[in-house]
Amino acid sequence: MQPTNIKNPEYFHKVVDCQYACPAHTPVPEYIRLIAAEKYTEAYMINWESNVFPGVLGRTCDRPCEPACRRGRIEAEPVAICRLKRVAADHKADVKKHMPSAPFPSNGKKVALIGGGPASLTVARDLAPLGYEIHLFDEQVSGGGMMRSQIPSFRLPEEVLSEEVNFILDMGIHSHFKTYVKSLREILDKKYDAVFVGTGAPRGKDLPDLPGRWDAKSNIHIGIEWLASVAFEHIHSIGKKVIVVGGGNTAMDCCRTSRRLGGVEVKVVVRSPFAEMKASPWEKEDAMHEDIPILDCHVPKTFVVEDGKLKGMTFEKVHAVKDENGKRSLVSTGEPDVFIEADDVLLAIGQENTFPWIERDLGLEFNKWELPSVDPVTFQSTIPSVFFGGDSAFGPKNIITAVAHGHQAAVSIDLYCQGKNLNERLHPMVNLVSQKMGIHEWAYDSKIVDDLRYVVPQAEKAITLKDRKKEVELGFDVQTAFKEAQRCLNCDVQTVFTESRCIECDACVDICPTSCISFVPNEEEDALRLHLNAPAKNKNQDLYVSDALPTTRVMVKDEDVCLHCGLCAERCPTSAWDMQKYLYQVTKAGSCSHIR
Amino acid sequence: MTYQRPSFRHPELPLNELGYRKKDYEGSLSTLCAGCGHDSISAALIQACFELNIEPHKLAKLSGIGCSSKTPTYFLGNSHGFNSVHGRMPSVATGANLANRDLMYLGVSGDGDTASIGMGQFVHLIRRNLNITYIVMNNGCYGLTKGQDSATADKGSKSKAGSVNPFQNIDLAGLAIELGAGFVARSFSGDKLQLIPLIKAALAHPGFAFIDVISPCVTFNNNVGSTKSYDYVRHHIDATATFDFVPLAKEITTHYSAGSTQEVKMHDGSYLKFNKLQKDWDPTKKETAVHAMHKANEAGEILTGLIYINEDSKDLHQILNTNSRPLNQLTETDLCPGIHKLEEINKSLC
Numbered sequence: 001m002q003p004t005n006i007k008n009p010e011y012f013h014k015v016v017d018c019q020y021a022c023p024a025h026t027p028v029p030e031y032i033r034l035i036a037a038e039k040y041t042e043a044y045m046i047n048w049e050s051n052v053f054p055g056v057l058g059r060t061c062d063r064p065c066e067p068a069c070r071r072g073r074i075e076a077e078p079v080a081i082c083r084l085k086r087v088a089a090d091h092k093a094d095v096k097k098h099m100p101s102a103p104f105p106s107n108g109k110k111v112a113l114i115g116g117g118p119a120s121l122t123v124a125r126d127l128a129p130l131g132y133e134i135h136l137f138d139e140q141v142s143g144g145g146m147m148r149s150q151i152p153s154f155r156l157p158e159e160v161l162s163e164e165v166n167f168i169l170d171m172g173i174h175s176h177f178k179t180y181v182k183s184l185r186e187i188l189d190k191k192y193d194a195v196f197v198g199t200g201a202p203r204g205k206d207l208p209d210l211p212g213r214w215d216a217k218s219n220i221h222i223g224i225e226w227l228a229s230v231a232f233e234h235i236h237s238i239g240k241k242v243i244v245v246g247g248g249n250t251a252m253d254c255c256r257t258s259r260r261l262g263g264v265e266v267k268v269v270v271r272s273p274f275a276e277m278k279a280s281p282w283e284k285e286d287a288m289h290e291d292i293p294i295l296d297c298h299v300p301k302t303f304v305v306e307d308g309k310l311k312g313m314t315f316e317k318v319h320a321v322k323d324e325n326g327k328r329s330l331v332s333t334g335e336p337d338v339f340i341e342a343d344d345v346l347l348a349i350g351q352e353n354t355f356p357w358i359e360r361d362l363g364l365e366f367n368k369w370e371l372p373s374v375d376p377v378t379f380q381s382t383i384p385s386v387f388f389g390g391d392s393a394f395g396p397k398n399i400i401t402a403v404a405h406g407h408q409a410a411v412s413i414d415l416y417c418q419g420k421n422l423n424e425r426l427h428p429m430v431n432l433v434s435q436k437m438g439i440h441e442w443a444y445d446s447k448i449v450d451d452l453r454y455v456v457p458q459a460e461k462a463i464t465l466k467d468r469k470k471e472v473e474l475g476f477d478v479q480t481a482f483k484e485a486q487r488c489l490n491c492d493v494q495t496v497f498t499e500s501r502c503i504e505c506d507a508c509v510d511i512c513p514t515s516c517i518s519f520v521p522n523e524e525e526d527a528l529r530l531h532l533n534a535p536a537k538n539k540n541q542d543l544y545v546s547d548a549l550p551t552t553r554v555m556v557k558d559e560d561v562c563l564h565c566g567l568c569a570e571r572c573p574t575s576a577w578d579m580q581k582y583l584y585q586v587t588k589a590g591s592c593s594h595i596r
Numbered sequence: 597m598t599y600q601r602p603s604f605r606h607p608e609l610p611l612n613e614l615g616y617r618k619k620d621y622e623g624s625l626s627t628l629c630a631g632c633g634h635d636s637i638s639a640a641l642i643q644a645c646f647e648l649n650i651e652p653h654k655l656a657k658l659s660g661i662g663c664s665s666k667t668p669t670y671f672l673g674n675s676h677g678f679n680s681v682h683g684r685m686p687s688v689a690t691g692a693n694l695a696n697r698d699l700m701y702l703g704v705s706g707d708g709d710t711a712s713i714g715m716g717q718f719v720h721l722i723r724r725n726l727n728i729t730y731i732v733m734n735n736g737c738y739g740l741t742k743g744q745d746s747a748t749a750d751k752g753s754k755s756k757a758g759s760v761n762p763f764q765n766i767d768l769a770g771l772a773i774e775l776g777a778g779f780v781a782r783s784f785s786g787d788k789l790q791l792i793p794l795i796k797a798a799l800a801h802p803g804f805a806f807i808d809v810i811s812p813c814v815t816f817n818n819n820v821g822s823t824k825s826y827d828y829v830r831h832h833i834d835a836t837a838t839f840d841f842v843p844l845a846k847e848i849t850t851h852y853s854a855g856s857t858q859e860v861k862m863h864d865g866s867y868l869k870f871n872k873l874q875k876d877w878d879p880t881k882k883e884t885a886v887h888a889m890h891k892a893n894e895a896g897e898i899l900t901g902l903i904y905i906n907e908d909s910k911d912l913h914q915i916l917n918t919n920s921r922p923l924n925q926l927t928e929t930d931l932c933p934g935i936h937k938l939e940e941i942n943k944s945l946c
Contacts, residue, residue, distance in 0.1 A: 073607070074604045074607060075604065439630075447600075447602075448602035448603075448604065450603055450604075503631070503814075503818070503826045503827070504786060504826065504830075505631040505632075505633065505636070505785075505786065505812070505814060505826055506635075506636045506639070506785070506786060506788070507630055507631045507632070507635055507636070509639070510635050510636055510638070510639035511601070511625075511626075511635070513601050513602045513603075513604060513605060514604060514605055514606045515605070515606045515609060516606075534606040534608060534609055535608055537608065550827075550830070551830060561604075561606055561607065563602050563604060565602050567601065567602075570630065571626075571630045571631070571635070572630060572631065573629065573630045573631025573814045573815075574631070
């Protein structure tokens, strides 16, 4: 293998599994250390800079970081990254003084943002301090988009959301709420320098052809529309017996909200097997904890309506069968159909994009799925001044993805408004600093604790089920947060190897608890992976390979289960190993005009 | 300072035949200098015992005084141990072995502990052919007292302070062969591929098995001009053979080219397979072994690997024809059979 080029910013970035997996690349270990040091405000600001909504995401994020966490590869469970983020938000002091504060000197450019959700708000936050005049349009009464309309208050209290939305709106954003944009042409005619579309995926899927669907319309609801009506207090109750059809996180929000609005026998009914449901495991657990059974492998067949009144639904029982190509299909078990009683049915079977307000003669291209043609790097549409981001760009994903899109769209808009090439984007800001303080002392807490993942306490079910707005999760207290933070392996503190200093004494090989380091003859990667001190079977994790050493061997470190404990560097007599903290920050809009 | 090794290990490391992990053969975290060759020897001992499926409680580690003699704390933490008086480990080992012949004995010593203060005990241990694996962690200096030349420092070797050693060195491996040791080897802490099978073979050898392991003192004797530095040893190393220890009832996996291989069957049925690198050298013939060592010395090379083996070695218990049961298992009725037995003996003398 060729020696690893650690000057490529992506090499060490990939070692920080959580940060690499995060769409917005939040420097996770950096803020977890700050939480352990009780520096909640600083931890919050690291998050805010990167993901804009730490309080919201600390409660609702899909957590792509956690399945990626290295801790999950050496023991049962990853670090509770998401809930630690919430700790920073819960315990922060005055953060506003650390944020850019309006008024900002104008740069004479105007940008329109269509939709007030996480993508648009991110664009607003990134561009407003640069002097852009931002006009944000949303049909709802306040900002937040789906974070407000679709996420129930018992998961995300309104004040938490409003605080973080207001941090942005207070930057002198011209917000136009209760304003539904009916026409993109009208917006374009207003001569904005750029337009950003962040309208989400607002249409909930229906079962229009299922028998009985239109005979009991008033008791059959589309999940996300129903959740929005609850959030905006148009709906206050639901029948005692409720069926929620669907297996995603929206279904979990629907069933749990139903329990709070009068639903007693609430059931989730889903086509796929339980293990393959789209909902996050923790959201399924929370639903079941609230006495909501999840019936899997049930395919909706009919709505049963008697005398114009909904009585329930029938379902066909199926099981999953895989063909030789591994493709799954659901096959009837041959058992009789199942009838489930219901006063109300909520359909939470997915959502899709819809752009009825975009005229098709403007030159804005749509693909065969009726999604706009959007560049995946620049987020530019086929109209150069129109950008897309969030769910509206590539279909429904999640908040953190929308934020990541927003940052990149803001970079593009800034470049576009300056007449620069959108593809000449700056590299990330990186910094690599030795943590050495003494012979055996490091500037980071290198000790590895054995603690298992701590559980976030919840409020009593008897209380939370009575009040739709009572938050279920109480969040970690600071003592537990410290202990959970200590579980973090500090994967951003990199093991940096300098071959010119190595005397091949094997001290690092002997001390490494997880047998990551080997000194072996060089080979091609596949062969090398088999000939190390421990097999390097996880090909998603790189091998760190040195140049040839005096004995012609090479140092090979398998990054897979490195604990970043620093023992290799402590036992190295020549400091050929050093522990160096790697900070990787995605370049945001505005960094283009000056070198950081 | 880290005082504890994290408890996590690579999740895919195998168990040995006893169901133990390698971790079960580890000891406390080393407090030796970073980069000390001794730590590599400790690691090789851990690996060898893990691979040999030794029950940790069936092994006793004995040592004297010195950096080397501290190391038993850093490996085989679940085995018996005795950190004895300077140079007096052989006496303690002899007593322990006579009291319980069922244990495996591992003596760990240094060049000072063996070639200076313990020389008298060392030679008598060989003379008696105690069943023990005796490892000298040889760094050519007194590391614990700031690196003065030891008796194994080569003549002309330069110390860290720049002084040149004027005295002839003691070659412990040569001495051991001369005194009739049945298993003599030399190795290098930085060459685990060689050291691990050597340790395994030494542990399987019935009788005194000696390994002189050159183990650089990274703090006091790793300078230019030293003949026991990592660099010097790497540049002057010359091996007798590449070889493999094949335990009893195991298939041979290493490939050897025809004509150059030789097998030595060990007492317990396992055997050593060699791929010879030296001409006119036969590890079972003492004179060729001595010749090979002299030749290497003259060429300024350090000859490593197994140098001499006598597969018919008789250990102390066989020489003395002692009881086959360990002394510590003999009860009062065994030891004092009573008046009738005495009378029988007396009668037989008439």
